[in-house]
Amino acid sequence: MKILKIAIPLLLTVCVATAAEFEVVQKGKLFEPTAIDAKVGDVIKFKNADPFAHNAFSEDGENEFDIGMQAPGEDYTITLKAAGTINVECAIHPSMQLKITVN
Numbered sequence: 001m002k003i004l005k006i007a008i009p010l011l012l013t014v015c016v017a018t019a020a021e022f023e024v025v026q027k028g029k030l031f032e033p034t035a036i037d038a039k040v041g042d043v044i045k046f047k048n049a050d051p052f053a054h055n056a057f058s059e060d061g062e063n064e065f066d067i068g069m070q071a072p073g074e075d076y077t078i079t080l081k082a083a084g085t086i087n088v089e090c091a092i093h094p095s096m097q098l099k100i101t102v103n
């Protein structure tokens with residue numbers, strides 16, 4: 001049983017290291033942060049901290065997505081599928097811009 005006490009924390013550490021999660025807060029009609037450097041397989045979590053609806057979408061190739069109407073307080077996650085640059089916008093507020101660089 002001693003080996004399990006060593007192996008389990010080690011396994012958890014390896015899992016955490018392989019895929020990172022980035023949190024993007026939508027607040028004051030802005031994405032925060034406005035730029036992210038990530039890797040394929042990483043997760044981006046969009047968190048609407050405004051008292052009104054937002055959206056997030058991208059039309060960039062394999063990373064294309066559209067989270068639809070995101071109500072206040074709602075979270076939505078996407079997984080990065082391919083290397084490249086993802087330009088994320090909000091369909092409701094065109095001035096909202098986020099650039100994700102996927103390596």
Ligand SMILES: [Cu+2]
Nearest residue numbers: 054055090093
């Ligand atoms: Cu918005």
